[in-house]
Amino acid sequence: MRAIPVARMTLALAVVAATAACSTTSGGDAAEGGKAGGTLTVASPYPTQSLDPHGAAGAATGTQIAGQAIFSRLVRAKPDGEMIGDFATKWDVDPQATTWTFTLRDGVTFSDGSAADSADVVASIKRVVDLKGPNAANFTGIDAKADGPGKVVLSTAKPDPALLGKLTLLFITPSDVTEQSFTKPVGSGPFRVDSFTPGQTLELLPNPDYYGGAPKLDKLVMRVIPEVSARMTALKTGEIQATWGIPDDQVAQLQGDDGLTVQSVPATSVYTMWFNSGVPALAKPEVRRALWQAVDFDTIVTSLYPQTGEVSKSVLAPAVLGYSALEPPKYDAAAAKAALQAAGFDFSTKLRLQFSGADYRQFIQAVVADLNKIGVKAEAAEKESAVFLEDLLAMRWDINFQSLSTPTFDAATNLGRLYTCAAKRNGYCNPQLDTVLNEAGSISDANKRKELYAQASQIIWSDAVGMYPMSLKIAYAWRSEVHGLEPNPSYLPDFSTVTLS
Incomplete structure (x- = not known):
């Protein structure tokens, strides 16, 4: 077996572009000047509806942001895609990538003082699979066994070279955890829960027993302020001290404020608009391609996202292993309408375009307007986060919009999880x-994997399983008293090393 040192293990694809942050700075040094103490209040554009990282909300960005603060993982990804140890100190993998052995840290405890060991890792994997949440497919087929309290062996029937990246989505919970435990969950991460109001506020305190050293903050408060203008006002007045996912029209205004630092980082996300291929009106690829052709994404992206958006050339972001550039459909409203007519599309059909989040409202309205221009009865369906997630999994939509991130930096996470016939996530089967x-x-051959994922992307693109209009940069902003905040390309900032002056 081949030993892989923690500090040197990187993803198979070197992603230099993902770390070259496009930035403008005004006021404050983000790396120096911090001290212990104080309350850091941040506002995420994504609400946290649940603290259960294994269930239906496990793939939701809000739950993942909270999860990495409260729980440990075997490994985690740095913002540049490098894989480093978390609960695990090192790992070995056989040449076929079918057997992975993880050595765990000694003396790790949960925030209630109980010991955390290999049994908790095994139970967490089992719980993810049993709950059949959105991340379950990443761990189905894994035989997880404890080799004493300090080692875990994960075996797969087939090689799984992407397993290490998938494990960044596995949050370790106590083996005796129940559904009721997540009102105030116990974890071994840098913070512990003080209070939680779903969809509104999560208040965290430092975990004094955290093996990486307790954060130097007195408290971390994560708020949800869905309206952009209210969130920007809160940042300027000091009601909050950091936020991210900032729309372009606000970036320039924030850059002119001497008390703020503004930075943008290329994201692992692509705006993804699945068609529900299970709906009769959308079953034909000719129809789906025509609908994509009917939307002037060049103009929409240029108008709404001149600094943080770019028309996508793939179903994946450039930073992700498996990315290959493709040619976007050329906007032609007349040709799109003719193609719909030729395919027998019923123009009396109403298409519900579901989304969640005020930040996306203008974008969705522009898409709906272009479809309406050629006689397609599309309508925007803005939903509260919990309802959106429930309806997404239940397929109660015709077109679904989400900013789909790949925090593992590997195409297996999304393409292999979401586009198979067995996944049943978008009505498409090929x-x-x-x-x-x-x-x-x-x-396990990285170059062959890239070729195959390029083929898969071409099939998804040609069959228009969805529209993939934009790859993006994520704009972060924080006040001058905040130090050590590093922009994350997957909307998942780490606050455990942040200090306040």
């Missing part, structure tokens, strides 16, 4: 695509 994805997910 046995040819299944074959390509299965092969890509079961070989």
Whole structure:
């Protein structure tokens, strides 16, 4: 078996572009000047509806932000994609990538003082799979066994070279955890829960027993302020001290404030607008391609996101292993309408375009307007976060919008998880695509995997499983008293090292 030192383990794809942050700075040094104490209040554009990282909300950005603060993982990804140890100190993998052995840290405890060991890791994997949440497919088929309290062995029937990245989505909870435990969960991460109001506020205190050293803050408060203008006002007045996911029209105004630092980082996200191929009106690829052609994404992206957006050339962000550039459809409203007519599209059909979040409202309205121009009866359906997630999984939508991130930096996480026939996530099923994805997910040769994921992306793109209009940069802003905040390309900032002056 080949030992992989923690500090040197990187993803198979070197992603220099992902770390070259496009930045403008006004006031404050983010790396120096901090001290212990104080309350850091931040506002996320994504509400946290649940603190259970294994269930239905496990893939929600708000739950993941909270999860990395409260729980440990075997490994985690740095903002540049480098994989480093968290609960694990090192790992070994056999040449076939079918057996992974993780050595755990000694003396790790949960925030209630109980010991955390290999049994908790094994139980966490089992719980993710049993709950059948959105991340379950990443861990289905893994045989997890404890090798004493300090080692865990994960075995797969087929090679799984992407397993290390998938494990960044596995949050370790106590083996005896219950659903009721997540009102105030116990974890071994840098913070512990003080109070939680779903969809509104999460208040965290430092975990004094955290193996990485307790954070130097007195308290971390994560608020949800969905309206952009209110969030920007709160930042300027000091009601909050940091936020991210800032729209372009606000970035320039914030850059002119001497008391703020503003930085943008290329994201691992692509705006993704799945068609529900299970709906009769959207079953034909000719119809889906025509609807994509009917939207002038060049103009929409240029108008709404001149600094943080770019028309996407793939279903994946450039930073992700498996990315390959493709040619976006050329906008042509007349040709799109003719193609719909030729495909027998019923123009009396109403298409519900569901989304969640005020930040996306203008974008969605622009898409709906372009579809309406050619006689397609599209309508925006803005939903509260919990309802959106429930309806997403239940397929109660015709077109679904989400900013789909790949925090593992590996195409297996999203392509292999969301586009197979078995996934049943968008009504689309293509046995040819299944074959390509299965092969890509079961070989260890990185170059061959890239080729296969490029083939898979081409199939998804050509069949217009969705529209993939924009890859983006994430704009972060924080006040001058905040130090040590590093912008994250997956909307998942780490506050455990932040200090206040």
